[in-house]
Amino acid sequence: MPTKLYPLSKTWTPVARITAVGDTGVLMTNPSPAYPIFYAISADDTAPLLSAEQGHSIETNGERALTLRDGERLWVAARVAGQDATITDGPA
Numbered sequence: 001m002p003t004k005l006y007p008l009s010k011t012w013t014p015v016a017r018i019t020a021v022g023d024t025g026v027l028m029t030n031p032s033p034a035y036p037i038f039y040a041i042s043a044d045d046t047a048p049l050l051s052a053e054q055g056h057s058i059e060t061n062g063e064r065a066l067t068l069r070d071g072e073r074l075w076v077a078a079r080v081a082g083q084d085a086t087i088t089d090g091p092a
Contacts, residue, residue, distance in 0.1 A: 006086075007082070008082075008084060012040065012077055016075065017076075018068070018087065020069060023091070026066055026074060027063060030058040033060050035078065035080050037083060037085050038056065040056065040075045041073065041074055052079075
């Protein structure tokens with residue numbers, strides 16, 4: 001399963017979006033010791049309507065595993081621009 005470092009911004013952007021091809025297992029890691037990161041899932045390329053900080057959070061130095069269904073999009077954002085997230089994905 002490939003692992004990639006995603007640069008994050010304070011809003012939902014396509015740069016930090018993953019589209020599931022088939023059911024996809026995802027492991028997101030927040031390497032920051034200072035700030036949480038946030039994520040949301042959508043059914044298409046339309047960015048979530050909620051603000052990034054209203055999304056699900058992954059606390060500092062934390063991780064979260066989840067499964068995306070075929071075609072779902074995972075959006076990841078940060079409290080502070082310039083943070084990164086490490087995301088590993090592959091078949092569920």
